[in-house]
Amino acid sequence: MEKISRYLLVFIAILTLAIILPKLYWMAFEKPIRKPFILYSCINDDFMIHRISEKTWEDTKGQQYTREEYEQKLPMMFEKQLITAGSMPDSIKGIALDMRTISKAKSFFRLKANEIDAPFPELYPLFESQSGRAKLDLPDDFFRITWRIEFIDAATNKALEEKSQLFSAALFQKGFSFPAKAISGLATPRKSVDEGYLIIDSKDQLFHLKMIKEFPYVKQIDVPEGLKFRYISCVDFKNKDFYAYLFSDKNEIYILTQDDYQLIKWPVVGFDASNCDLKIFGDLFNYTVIIEAEDHIKAIALSPDYQVVNTYTETWKLKEEQTEGKIFASLFPAQVSMTSDNSKFIRFYFTFSEGFNWLIVNLLFVLLHLVLLFRQRANYRNHAADLAIIAASGIFGFVAVNFFPNKFFD
């Protein structure tokens, strides 16, 4: 029993050390990787790169710009600054510019990997889409979709039977298969208008649900055979071109057009929702898609009809490839973390070190332990298991077996 308790303690210590020591190491030695800030210039038809820490502004050919020149190349982004400075062109590419047109076409979207792998709420407020009021009001009840759709009054915590039945029937009639797999919408009254929710049912069918004058509006959206969405992010852009960005399980990006419900696939490759952050800048002339992965950034400029007009990729060394990372990979055979940049969930995230340098260091720790045993005149046979633990887990095991010493155990 005592032996078992010791091995369990050694195991816990190894796990704890594999969480703490790498964390402390990186806190001490990690150098920040400053990702460039990339936008697409409708003047140059080239990407403009702002390196924030170096305070440089350049294009993809290496041409350097001053900050003012840089801003002039990006009139859709810095329109207010240019108007203030009096350097705003009247028209670009034959299109007359006014503030209203510019601002209506402007959109910004951002999605982090950890927003997709995250706990989601299971209750949502369904706004009145046509209340006739200027501002949206947070409703008194929230809905959930289980074996039916249920509206629960927040004040009493009781289901509103009539409303629940009405909406359940409407969904059922349109072929909705309960329960819902995913519900996405903008669950906030701070939006220009309410467009309800996009809901994926248990058979991966896509529905649009709104409440209009207290009655349900349900629309099943045609989805091509075999297309499954991993994540849907509704948007509230001024141009009202589309309801949402939709991300398929094959990492394709779709948009769902407003009113006619067309799913349009963007010709964007290189996005992986599980580990990339995504930014999409929309303006009068382009959509600029920025995919930020751990070791590279990819920029794709699309025309207003969503065709690729230009791409740019920049890579850098991962922290693992830098000197500190190589030392890390020698010192520590693995790292465990409870959190991840790519998820909001707490898990045991294991990362095993690249290469086999750590094996050498592990063996050095085995030797060190042998020296300690020799000095204690210990019987080596009693310590075989400890030595094996150190050989496998290196510094973690070495500290663990010495913190919980193998004394008196024969």
Add this chain to the structure above:
Amino acid sequence: MWKSIVYKEWLKIRWFLIGYTLLGILGIGYLFLTVKHGFAFSGGKNIWNSILFMGHQFFSPLKYVPLVGGLTIAIAQYFPETVNKRIKLTFHLPIGENKALLMMHAFGAVSLMLSFLLFIGMFTGFSLVYFPVQMVTDSIISILPWFFAGFAAYFLIALIVLEPEWKFRFCYSVVGGFFLTIYLNSPFTGAYGPANTGLFVLAAFLSIALLFSAYRFRKGEM
């Protein structure tokens, strides 16, 4: 025999257990008083909205309550055993040393568990008055690791208190302290869902940890 052990442990921890449980009950009562107040003044829908979409965690004041319980019961139970090395009396009883220790430990852990179950029961009951079951489930997923941490702390304190050498008490405290932090991240509501089973198993691993330091004591390490 087990009756006598339970009797002795009960004498040691009773006032601490009762006091802690009462304080916990008052704490949970107060927590839901603030919820009730919030419902009355801000309106239920705004409270729900802030919990669902703005990351508000109404249960966050409970975070260290189980940890304090584990520490309290463990200290009440094991500190008197190490004053003057009184644990020798236990080892001298006509019963296997490990068996005696595990009986003591089981009694402490069960007492703590009853207290925790009462808290979780109260929490669930009150929550269900104000929130739908989905929100309650997410809240419970979030508070469970704190309760596991309470057990882990109880087990670790027993290990540390019974260890005869100060040097190793320090080592255990370092590992134990860092270990507990994995239960006490401050994440989004429901984020602990995938980890809870593993965290429970790890806490369970520690349940016999005291046998290790007690063994070292019995072998005369000092």
Add this chain to the structure above:
Amino acid sequence: MNNVIECNNLTHYYGKKQVYENLNFQVSEGSILGLLGKNGTGKTTTINILNGFLQPRSGECLIFGENTQHLSPRTKARIGFLIEGHIQYSFMNIRQIEKFYSGFYPNWKPAPFWELMSKLNVTPTQKISTMSCGQRSQVALGLILAQDPDLLILDDFSMGLDPGYRRLFIDYLREYAKAENKTIFTTSHIIQDMERLIDDLLIIDFDGVLAQTSVNEFMGSFKRFDFVPENDKTDLKKAPFVVNLDKVKNKVELYTYSSESIVKKYLDDNNITVSNFAQVKMGLEDAFIGLTGKY
């Protein structure tokens, strides 16, 4: 007679400091044995090994034939153990502690416990922690008597007791042990006490056992001669019969197991003239100091 305790070739070190090497001793059934030794010679170490709280570097101790490292519950029930300082569960009162221990011993005899308790000026609900040292010693003793063990191991029972309580403790214990044929293994740093209690003694020093014999035999054979040497040339310490020699001013105190005639013959043979030659009667404490030296 059977040996209740048997220790063979005990060797122990704390770190690199040797406590003793190859210590051997036995305690036979029904005897009361006192383990005497100066501070640091390993008395507590021995007690700890006997109770299984210490694993010796090598060697073993057997109690009732069982290795003390792995005593079975049945054997532990036959051993009464008094911890140095009469340590007990001081958060209990005497009623609680009696109730606690009674659950462990099938032969529990509460009568002697309550008999002792009735002599103390304590209430049944008074916590042991609020009692005096002497009262606590009676509680600890009472519990051991109620346990009715075959072997009693007492670690420094006189610690913290005033003379009255010491006397009470010793007399009660001896009477009990003799009446019930119990074996006692005890240490005490007050050797006067031991004289009233023990039959046999085991004296250990830094280099091992100095004496293991009955008290009577030891007191009969170990002698002290005082004299004043006139011509102080020969180093008497080299004489084969001298166990210890102490000089106070001119006077020599010579400790030996040999007879007066042998000592005198040696003095004559070596032409040492002495005056005021006399044998001095010793108590156990004097004999102990004579044997082990003052330092």
